[in-house]
Amino acid sequence: SVGAIMFFNRRSAVLQLLSTVNFVNWSDNNPIKAAVAFANQPQYWKDFAFIFNSPKLKQRRRGLQTDVNESANAAANSKNKAQAVLSYLLKIGFTPTQIADSFAIATGGAAMYRNRINTYIKDGMTKADAESKAWEDFSAISEATQQSADPSMISQQQASVLGRFILAFQNTPMQYNRLMKKAGRDLINGRGDYKTNI
Numbered sequence: 001s002v003g004a005i006m007f008f009n010r011r012s013a014v015l016q017l018l019s020t021v022n023f024v025n026w027s028d029n030n031p032i033k034a035a036v037a038f039a040n041q042p043q044y045w046k047d048f049a050f051i052f053n054s055p056k057l058k059q060r061r062r063g064l065q066t067d068v069n070e071s072a073n074a075a076a077n078s079k080n081k082a083q084a085v086l087s088y089l090l091k092i093g094f095t096p097t098q099i100a101d102s103f104a105i106a107t108g109g110a111a112m113y114r115n116r117i118n119t120y121i122k123d124g125m126t127k128a129d130a131e132s133k134a135w136e137d138f139s140a141i142s143e144a145t146q147q148s149a150d151p152s153m154i155s156q157q158q159a160s161v162l163g164r165f166i167l168a169f170q171n172t173p174m175q176y177n178r179l180m181k182k183a184g185r186d187l188i189n190g191r192g193d194y195k196t197n198i
Contacts, residue, residue, distance in 0.1 A: 013096040014100065016100035016104050017100055018104070019145065021108060022108055023109050023138070023141055026195045045110075047109075047110035051105065051109050051138070052103070061101075109142060112137075116134035117131055145176075145179075183198075
């Protein structure tokens, strides 16, 4: 049923594009600094291409690994040919959503990645160290805010047999609820930056 709903689902692909704003923050990639990074078109598109073609995003686009249900659907090498054909069709059916997912991560992440590199260089890091640390920060944000098959981002309820059925489309909202709960606890206990937590 998930495959039937998601098969070449243009609406899902378009909705993925909303996540470009996941990388905007209130410090080194605030809306003004993100716009300045975007205005430097040659550098922006170099960063976009670097992120889009990175092993991390290639892995997200490879196979059906971006969702709990998709991760559980590994019939491609089955001796049952009908099952193998269905697996292949499901794989190509998710392509528009997977491409839009990578596009959103690369477009939103390019400005954040460049601004974070600049921040670390200003703090005294070498260019290579700044790029490495900025990539770690970018990766952490993309895992926390994009739909993830990372076991640490999936609750026990989502991983259960019943959860895969009932929570089929709730992976990202579940992740966001956990982020909001943590931010709320941090606000109450006076941890972190007030503005960021809000």
